[in-house]
Amino acid sequence: MRVVTVGVGLLGDAIEAQAVGVHRVDWRPPMPGTETDLATLALDPLRAQADARAVQAVIDTTAVLVDVLPAAEALGLERGRFLHAGPPLTWERASGPMRGALMGAAVLEGLVEHPDDAPALFESGAATMEPCHHNDAVGPMAGVVAPSMWMFVLEDPATGRRTHCTLNEGLGKVLRYGAYSPEVLARLRWMGDVLGPLLQGAVRAVRDEQGPVDVTGVLTQMLQMGDEAHNRNRAGTLMLLRDLAPALVAGVERGSSAADVADVLRFVGGNDHFFLNLAMPACKLALDAARGTEGSAMVVAMARNGTDFGIQVAGTGDEWFTGPAQVADGLFLGDYGPDDANPDIGDSAITETAGIGGFAMATAPAIVRLVGGSVPDALATTRRMHEITLAEHTRWAVPVLDFQGTPTGIDVTRVCRTGVLPQINTGMAGRVAGTGQVGAGLVTPPAEVFPAALARLAELSRAREGRG
Amino acid sequence: MRVVTVGVGLLGDAIEAQAVGVHRVDWRPPMPGTETDLATLALDPLRAQADARAVQAVIDTTAVLVDVLPAAEALGLERGRFLHAGPPLTWERASGPMRGALMGAAVLEGLVEHPDDAPALFESGAATMEPCHHNDAVGPMAGVVAPSMWMFVLEDPATGRRTHCTLNEGLGKVLRYGAYSPEVLARLRWMGDVLGPLLQGAVRAVRDEQGPVDVTGVLTQMLQMGDEAHNRNRAGTLMLLRDLAPALVAGVERGSSAADVADVLRFVGGNDHFFLNLAMPACKLALDAARGTEGSAMVVAMARNGTDFGIQVAGTGDEWFTGPAQVADGLFLGDYGPDDANPDIGDSAITETAGIGGFAMATAPAIVRLVGGSVPDALATTRRMHEITLAEHTRWAVPVLDFQGTPTGIDVTRVCRTGVLPQINTGMAGRVAGTGQVGAGLVTPPAEVFPAALARLAELSRAREGRG
Known part of the structure; x- marks a missing residue:
């Protein structure tokens, strides 16, 4: 006797109990209408x-960290233009955290003095918003990019293609989660004044003296160290710190302040998510292939x-x-x-x-x-x-x-x-x-x-x- | 019918095939004569x-990194005394790598000019050897400790008990594996002249300014990051680097050379096993309880x-x-x-x-x-x-x-x-x-x-x- 049954496993169980061999197949119906x-x-x-070509192109693409630049310079982003995460969106349809991040970014750029004055800019079109993905970039959470924000620049050495992502702010009250309090803006200003320029010096020194940080290679290692590179980036962050710390210190001999370098090491080392903003553009670089x-x-x-x-x-x-x-x-x-x-x-x-x-x-x-x-x-x-x-x-x-x-x-x-x-x-x-x-x-x-x-x-x- | 069978599983298989319920127990005979x-x-x-008290004492003990000191100072080890791994041993019964490490250490201490002259010292009793374990210390591989070698000093905050371990040299041709070529000795001299003193400054600064590095806590994290803390210490090493790097850099303001600090960061960051020499004395501290x-x-x-x-x-x-x-x-x-x-x-x-x-x-x-x-x-x-x-x-x-x-x-x-x-x-x-x-x-x-x-x-x- 052969029985073919589709659906819940009960009938299979009953037949099995009667000592009839059951071969179970994990078959599910297709989505309706497809x-x-x-x-x-x-x-x-x-x-x-x-499909084979597409997925092989993704696997074959590697990403190296070649520079750190302000978005104005990296992407040609002009005053009044902002990037955001996800597919295209208008201010009217934007959610709370997206609006909050754009409001904070407008203050950061000096377009308004108070966040509450920002909505009018976006409603009137005086400030504009467009997807990161349309500008060779990706951004975590709200993903808001303003011209003054510094960005990691990743390159595919085989083609010279580049992708970009801002520097990670840490957790809690941060712009990308929609916060825009004075402490959030103060941190972003320090990132623009100190973190970005010091990282730029170190990234360029490493690139020129020993070859750029191999982001794809760090991802390979992270996955053997308990990170999945989205919500756990601990090992990746530590490896980045390892790769940049000697060059950051050497920067002191070129005139950087030792106290600033120590602050940068503390900031990166204290933010387990710092590497996320390298993992993301590395993935985009691969998928864009x-x-x-x-x-x-x-x-x-x-x-x-x-x-x-x-x-x-x-x-x-x-x-x-x-x-x-x-x-x-x-x-x-x-x-x-x-x-x-x-x-x-x-x-x-x-x-x-x-x-x-x-x-x-x-x-x-x-x-x-x-x-x-x-x-x-x-x-x-x-x-x-x-x-x-x-x-x-x-x-x-x-x-x-x-x-x-x-x-x-x-x-x-x-x-x-x-x-x-x-x-x-x-x-x-x-x-x-x-x-x-x-x-x-x-x-x-x-x-x-x-x-x-x-x-x-x-x-x-x-x-x-x-x-x- | 009930059948009790001891030994290989064949009889159990045969009975099971006849539809008799079999309960398998993973029982093995005790060691002969016990x-x-x-x-x-x-x-x-x-x-x-x-037993309950003993194992609880181990689990309850924590280890913090309180200092880095030369063995002469940390253990009172005098010129001509050497420590080694394992149970007590005489020169006559020592294996090749143990002899090689002791020979290199004798050169490092300036007791002989050439390694080949060292055996006579140990044969005559002019140089002595005793276990690390008898001196509140542990050492990887040959585990040789000489008076001039710098050691991590770990402390149990609850009791003030301390354990010690030398600084890890890296892999390949290194003293602890029995190598004693000029490159091995040059590295050990750099570790004594540069690495030890700079680590001492950083470890003391961290200890005094924010509380000592929590070695037991790093071990907890490592085990969630793919390390087992014996032959994989990657994440542990990176966390140590994270914890000490800002203080190492701040040392430049107190007069350290930025180039030396960069070398130390490169040396530690390039040696995935560096943390082993903290994991080991942390374990000894716990077990000694x-x-x-x-x-x-x-x-x-x-x-x-x-x-x-x-x-x-x-x-x-x-x-x-x-x-x-x-x-x-x-x-x-x-x-x-x-x-x-x-x-x-x-x-x-x-x-x-x-x-x-x-x-x-x-x-x-x-x-x-x-x-x-x-x-x-x-x-x-x-x-x-x-x-x-x-x-x-x-x-x-x-x-x-x-x-x-x-x-x-x-x-x-x-x-x-x-x-x-x-x-x-x-x-x-x-x-x-x-x-x-x-x-x-x-x-x-x-x-x-x-x-x-x-x-x-x-x-x-x-x-x-x-x-x-």
Whole structure:
């Protein structure tokens, strides 16, 4: 007798109890309404090779740290222009933490004296906002970049392509979580006056004397040291400190103040998240190598602006597929609770898009103490992400999974076929402008962005085959 | 029908195949000849409480870094006296790497001009050698301490007790692996002239301005960052660098040379093993808290001198139980092979004695690339060590085992009852004096030291009970 049963496991259990052999298959129905588009893409003659090329381009890209520059210089960002995380957004639709960060940045730039005067600037168009992702940059949380902020400059040595990210401020009351109190602005001014210039000197000295810091290589090591490079960046930060400290000290001989250098060492060493702002642009640099790969269904960006969650796909150019950003499920700081949390925000999901962050939770089990969940969940998450990705990353191995590569290259068709959504670790910003961080947790994209991207891929496929 | 079967699993398999329920017990016979002594200790009225007190004393002890001093000052070590790793040893019985290290140290001290002239000093008694463990110190590999060598000084804040260890030289051709070439001695002289004094300034400044570096706390963090604190000390070294770098730089304002400070940062940052020499004395400080606990069968030291492997037990005072040191099984550097390796050497097994190192391999799976074995072996080793230990360490948790504490406090009776031997990760020194490191691997103590210690414990127990 053979029985084929679909759905819950009860019937299987009952048959097994009667000593009939049961072969269990982890099959899930595709997302509703995607069957036709999945069939179209299954028959697309470009796709297999396009996906293989796209994911290999990501794996093959390395990132080195070549400079630290003000955004005005690095990106040509003029006075009055600001960048933000996630897909395009208007002031009117912006959430509390996004508004808070823009208000603080307007004060930092000297456009207004008081944060309360900033909204009028954005409402009138006197100040403008556009995505980091449209400017070769990424930003954590609100991701606000102002012309005076210093940025890490990462380069792909093979092509000279560059990506950028601001310097990490630390945790708690910080601009990227929407806080803009005087202490937040004072820290940002110190970062502009002291931290940026001293890092620039050290980064350039290391680059010129021994070759630039190998950010991709540090990521390889971090993943063997309990970091997943999104919400844990401890080892990465310490390795950056190790790589820059001798050059920072040597700067004293060139005229830097020893007290300032000691402050910089203390600031970086005291901020376990400092390396996040190198991990993110390294991931963007790798994923951008696959942008515009015709026929590929691989995701090249996942990003949130606090209102919308958007993805971009290799085979659909720079189009965003968006849905409402979700509130993360996790652990809260102090007395904060779920009602205090803003929906998901930040470009930091670029780490998951590249195969680390939530996708590499198995290598950072201690992170469950920060974002919630259990150690078995963390191990299961990495295994589950292999179901929706194209490859195992050959540079990024998870020792406890016998050095298996991290799941890399989210495939829109696999997400639609299995209903398994990418798992993202994230910080949670307070809903109200000015609050700062309220917690950290786990979140997924709104499911509908994947069928939307799939539909567009199928439309392009049919057009290519003359069936559109 | 009920069947009780002892031995290989075949009969159990056969019965199971006939649908009879089988309950498998992982029972092993005790070590031969230990039955009577095990029975004596099982009835000892002191033992349960003594063991509980002993292991709790280990867990409760914390270590902070209070100073860096030359051995002459820290230990009162006079010219012509040298310390070495492991149980007591004479020059005549010393192995190649032990002799090589002592020869190099004699040159460093200016007792002889050429290493070849050193043996006569030790043969004649003009130079003497005694164990580190008899002098509140521990040393990795040959563990040779000379009066001019600078040492970390660790203190238990609760009691003021102190332990000491030299500064780590790095890998390859280094004194502790028995090398004594001019480059080895030049490095040691730089460590004495520059590294020691600058570290002293920084350690004292940190101690006085913000409280001493919490070595036990760094160990807690390391175990969540892929280190097991014996053969992987990467994260620990980086955290030490983080904690000392600002004070090192501030030293430039007090007159240190910025170039020297940069060299120190480069030396420490370039030596992933630097923290080992803090982990070891922290473990000794903790275990020494249990020394002399009457009635306890807990091991307080495991140490090797390259010829003998010795253990000391809480309930047997300072007596050593020794057997021949084994050759490790592992991976070799370059063209070296098993014939090039010296038997096991070094006080570093103090880490396993305290519940880390080989006992914490589950938290450092990447180490199998250095010492051999597989990731499942690493996980299984930590689980197996729980069978022979008294407690789970409440400060030292293994995230991937759901934050279970590391197996701490080796119980001589459990080792004898199960035949499970402690698992040690170790470096391998070249057999021939002057060679240096040839590999790294896994090793166990010679089994006979445990029945010998057990016999002495039983003898003392019978004497206490008036049956001796």
